[in-house]
Amino acid sequence: MANDVLHYFELGMNTHQEAVVYMHKDCTVCRAEGFSASARVLVSGNGHSAIATLNIVENSLLPPGSIGLSTSARAKLAAKPGDTLTVSHAPVVASLRFVRKKIHGHALAENELEAIMTDISAHRYRDVEIAAFLSICADNRLDLDEMIGLTRAMVVCGTKLLWPGSERIFDKHCIGGVPGNRTTPLVVAIASAAGLIIPKTSSRAITSPAGTADTMETLFNVDFDVATMQKIMQATGACLVWGGAASLSPADDLMVRVERELDLDGTGQLVASVLSKKIAAGSHHVLIDIPVGPTAKVRSATEADYLAGVFSQVATACQIQVRCLITDGSQPIGAGIGPVQEAHDLLAVLKCEAQAPHDLREKSLMLAANLIDMARGCGLEKAVTEARHLLNSGAAWTQFQRIATAQGGMKALPEAAFTSHHHAPHGGRLASIDNRKLSRLAKLAGAPVDKCAGLRLHTKAGDHVDAGQALFTLYSSSRGEHDYALTYYRDNMDVFTILQNT
């Protein structure tokens, strides 16, 4: 009686990552097994199995003898309507005792962290258990050995990419927190034009108005399997693809969502998350951009230096080379925020257009130069000169177009249906722009799901503005989202701080 058979019925419930199974309260299996709401059960069928949380259906939504699955559980079981599924009590998840060990103040060994990552990546943890692990590891509660162990454990659970024929693989990463700041495609174009091998896998936005993958997707296809990525690399020496399909660090993918829900950011978790994905992507030399500013992710130079030190130590233990650059995160980089607006900035920089954002161009050149210096050891001055030449000569733009062609060809950028212009209420010096509030504004307008949504800045912090001068333009595809963003802006006019002349 530990198992019994039910037939799959499509309820179409999207509960995001948490696997849920739906059974009727009068279901004989449910009663015989003594299941109650929120119980953890093991569902098996089609040669797959998944641990899921039980939700009890108390009316006739589910026909007798049937069972429903959330979309995430359905995907895991590859279930189709009518399929036969069996349900039993979920086995004890053994690695949870290591989570409790950590809660009880003991450091975890690498094999214990690996057991936790393996169970998380196999979807054996429920969200509350992931939350317990993340909370107890947050705020520097992981020591250096644990951070190294966690990084390696995350790599072990995922797919490792191989780049046959390429001995030295380069990569870059930004720890985020600054709107716009879409340097990655420019750095990839310039550095790969210089001959560096850069198989760039990027993420989609989780809490920001756009991830690199969201922005690139407006220009060309970014969703490829590993075999196709390898073909693109062989053709161009670089790619700009979405990393999610490669399942580089599945445990991290599941943890990141809970971490963001809790608004937590532990150094250990951050370092392990970044480095594990780079190692899994096959990179040996990684440039890490750490923007610092009062409304950025990292608030002070001290914090940034500490983080850079941890990145270096963990990377060394994992036998990869990292270089950290501490950059200006006091305000957005570039003028566009949101996928399509950022794509316009990228093209303007690559085509050396006069209106291209100066800050985005200069930052990208500096990052590319550092990668070139990591590759050649030629000194940063020479590397900067080379990077600038590659951009100004059109070589980077040509290389970008080669990548675009290899990834299926350039697309035309769509236009937003709803646009509104916003002006300075009074004159003075634009003292600051709040990164967090500006990001929220772009997200309320619909970014990144709505690719056209976002905004375009017409001034930068430090500029003098006159009363009535344009501050920014807001873009949305729906009236509702446009209004919603405007309501937020009216309540948060301090996103722009304009100091009146005295």
Add this chain to the structure above:
Amino acid sequence: MANDVLHYFELGMNTHQEAVVYMHKDCTVCRAEGFSASARVLVSGNGHSAIATLNIVENSLLPPGSIGLSTSARAKLAAKPGDTLTVSHAPVVASLRFVRKKIHGHALAENELEAIMTDISAHRYRDVEIAAFLSICADNRLDLDEMIGLTRAMVVCGTKLLWPGSERIFDKHCIGGVPGNRTTPLVVAIASAAGLIIPKTSSRAITSPAGTADTMETLFNVDFDVATMQKIMQATGACLVWGGAASLSPADDLMVRVERELDLDGTGQLVASVLSKKIAAGSHHVLIDIPVGPTAKVRSATEADYLAGVFSQVATACQIQVRCLITDGSQPIGAGIGPVQEAHDLLAVLKCEAQAPHDLREKSLMLAANLIDMARGCGLEKAVTEARHLLNSGAAWTQFQRIATAQGGMKALPEAAFTSHHHAPHGGRLASIDNRKLSRLAKLAGAPVDKCAGLRLHTKAGDHVDAGQALFTLYSSSRGEHDYALTYYRDNMDVFTILQNT
């Protein structure tokens, strides 16, 4: 556009305590607001509102323009089919910054703990957020001031019971972990026969085979509102009711479930949980039973003494008197485990029947004597004599029957449909009985939902048993659950350790 109207449609989804709202993926509100699966939303209607987690329905289960609710959210909103509900983005839960403050290693002030408890009791936290708070407070991470603050904060958020006309209110509590051990009704009968005022509110089982409320419910009604409880108290000086209806510590009720899911037990959380409910119940003098044993909740005398010290200090700060008794938790107390079987033991002790379990009787007398001594200061010897006299003379049984009558009258105990007897595989000394495994066995048989389910021990640890001698009888109401428990027993025969004579 921050709000929009939908009509309530009954989906009948029981997700336990976590409030869930169901919206169709093509729903205009969903799209206009930019909601995605797992978003937190504020649902309002009928003059109520609730924060809930969004699940997206991807097929035609929900008619256009309608919205579904989990049973917990429906109860909170008092929603009926067709009711008009509005949905908007959930407001920021301000107290979450105190959870993060604690994660970042800072002690919390009483007002900060009160803000957290207020938001939890108003269902503003999702389970992952409760999990984060519990994890970071577990394992003695709350200092004494925080434990005092947490206790007071839990009291503030709940209902406080008043017992007009009674100046000194007595109470008892067992921290649990020992199967059977149903001393509470006996202690209440004896001590209230001695004239002590004991308004006893008890819980239902969460992870054990029976809570006191589950057991008492087999004998008489335990579900009363506060006004009726006051009437019962005026009539008899005592009651034996379920505390859940009184909402004494709603934050604790919500936290306990997540704590058990995570299998966590922090001292601070335990002490605050117990004392807040006693204070809210209007008690001034509380006896706390701390059973110690290798398979009990508290494993060592050192741990028990530490816990007793914390109870005393927090109680003193909260201006109530506690006395802790450290008792034998090495094996079950009494012979019956599960609601009906425990009720049989209670009646046998009260009626002074020869087969009444000696250990249950003696432990209950000792606990009652301590309460009498707390009330009179007469010395424990005199108090024990008085307690024994009250039991032997039938005064306690008479008082128990008065309480039963005030609570609606005694019911006949039901009988289990499926029974099986289990015997010693070989002779020897029964060295130990595993509390945890025995509890699990009773739960798999169906306890406490199935009141008849459970087991009856025929021997105790320390006894000599012959090969084939009866060890226990197993009871269930369904064949499936009976088989499921037997499968577990076959895999865990070491629940009884019988040492063969050498």
